[in-house]
Amino acid sequence: MTDRLTIRRPDDWHVHLRDGEMLAAVAGYTARQFARAIVMPNLSPPVTSIAAAVAYRERILAALPAGSDFIPLMTCYLTDHADADEIVRGYREGSFAAVKLYPAHATTNSAHGVTDIFALRGVLEAMQAAGMPLLIHGEITDRDVDIFDREAVFIDRILAPLARDFPALKIVLEHITTADAAEFVRDAGSNIAATITPQHLHLNRNALFDGGLRPHAYCLPVIKRERHRLAVRAAAVSGSPKFFLGTDSAPHAAERKEMDCGCAGIFNAPFALEGYLAVFEEEGALDKFEGFASEYGARFYGLPLNEGTVTLERGGVRVPERLAGLVPFHAGERLAWRTV
Numbered sequence: 001m002t003d004r005l006t007i008r009r010p011d012d013w014h015v016h017l018r019d020g021e022m023l024a025a026v027a028g029y030t031a032r033q034f035a036r037a038i039v040m041p042n043l044s045p046p047v048t049s050i051a052a053a054v055a056y057r058e059r060i061l062a063a064l065p066a067g068s069d070f071i072p073l074m075t076c077y078l079t080d081h082a083d084a085d086e087i088v089r090g091y092r093e094g095s096f097a098a099v100k101l102y103p104a105h106a107t108t109n110s111a112h113g114v115t116d117i118f119a120l121r122g123v124l125e126a127m128q129a130a131g132m133p134l135l136i137h138g139e140i141t142d143r144d145v146d147i148f149d150r151e152a153v154f155i156d157r158i159l160a161p162l163a164r165d166f167p168a169l170k171i172v173l174e175h176i177t178t179a180d181a182a183e184f185v186r187d188a189g190s191n192i193a194a195t196i197t198p199q200h201l202h203l204n205r206n207a208l209f210d211g212g213l214r215p216h217a218y219c220l221p222v223i224k225r226e227r228h229r230l231a232v233r234a235a236a237v238s239g240s241p242k243f244f245l246g247t248d249s250a251p252h253a254a255e256r257k258e259m260d261c262g263c264a265g266i267f268n269a270p271f272a273l274e275g276y277l278a279v280f281e282e283e284g285a286l287d288k289f290e291g292f293a294s295e296y297g298a299r300f301y302g303l304p305l306n307e308g309t310v311t312l313e314r315g316g317v318r319v320p321e322r323l324a325g326l327v328p329f330h331a332g333e334r335l336a337w338r339t340v
Contacts, residue, residue: 002286003314005337009306010273010293012037014135014174014195014246016108016265017060017072019043025324026251027063029269031070033339035306038135038246039072041100046077046112050090057095073097075135079112080119084126091132097301098133098172099123103141103154107220108250108264110137117158124166133170133301138181139221148205151221152180163188172300175200175248177221179231185242186235193300195246196236198275199266199329204229215257216327219250220264236292237285244297247272254327268329271319274337275330277312281337311340 012034017023030037039060041047047056053074060072076087076096090096102113114120127134138159139150163171173185176194185194199219204226207217217223235243249272250265257263268275273293280289298305317338319330 001314004311005277005286005289005313006309006311007290008294009035009308009310010245011035011297011306012247012249012269012272013172013244013297013301014038014040014197014248015269016040016042016248016250017063018251019056019059022251022253023059024063025326026249026267026269027060027070028065028068029323030247030249031064031068033269033273033310034070035308036071036073036303038097039074041075041077042102042108042110046079047074048077048079048082048112050086050093050095053090053095075100077102077112078114078120078123078134080115082120082123084123087123088126088130088132091127091130096132098135099127100135100137102137103139103158106137106139106141117162118165121165124162124169128166128169131170131302133172135172135174137221138173138176147222148224151176151178155180155184159184163192167191170300172246174246175221176232176235177224178228182231182235182243186240188242190242193242193244193296194235195248195297196232196243197246197248197266198268198272198279199223199248200229201233201236201279202275215262216266216329216331218257218262218264219248219266233279233283237280237283237288239285239288239291241291241296241299243292244295244300245272245276245293246297251326253325254322257327266329267323267326270323270328271317271330271335273310273312273339274317274335277337278335312337313340 102110104113249269
């Protein structure tokens, strides 16, 4: 039995760091475990310009613990009025690492999102030519579509035609939750990949109603049936470079989660590696963990692999019930591994 595992320093290819007091409270947790992270732009107002991205990056760096060498990778929030020249210039200058597509009203702070992605063909063509990745929150928001079917319907209506019309566009389908998504990404070209969160590996939709309504298990896309969880787990541990780590850590104050119309999002940053590693051990795939956590994402983005290592050892850690006024994923549980 392996009691100690050392891997190349990992990256988080999807995280919400928020802003202001919340940024100050949570940034250190991501920086402690990851060398780099793709930072989501759904602030209020959203990050839609080079100037906004540069300013947000400076606020993140200022919020980090002293001595941290964490690198935030900024993204541009795509809107119906997106400027292709600004987006590509930001990518070439290093201000943007990618563009984020939120269908309008799909999740937290997505009111400014896109109403018709196919009306932005000029932007997508410019991104394709530049090699700039498009990161997708893959859900249909039509109210007549069942919330548990929104990812699958999005793939049929939006993603499949998008991939057909822009065959060289780099696409990351983020936080996949279904067998449909795992299969689509697996069978697509090498320009299409997916991120996977810890919660979608650990939970099925029963967790939302376990002994009562469980707001801290509520995220978007919502967790799905057990067969979908198993399909996503299989993709994560498969060793395919198309699937890599993206926590989608999304902090909200406990009272905002527990109110009568609670916020979507799971704060998993403090013990993300320990949570992921538990899944890989359960699946007998510890040898695949380094690729998933530390290699596949960087290669997809065309970035160098990190120097240095991170070590986890058996012995476990108990997750606190609260951290900085937030309820972390696995709160009150004991995880079998701990980061050294």
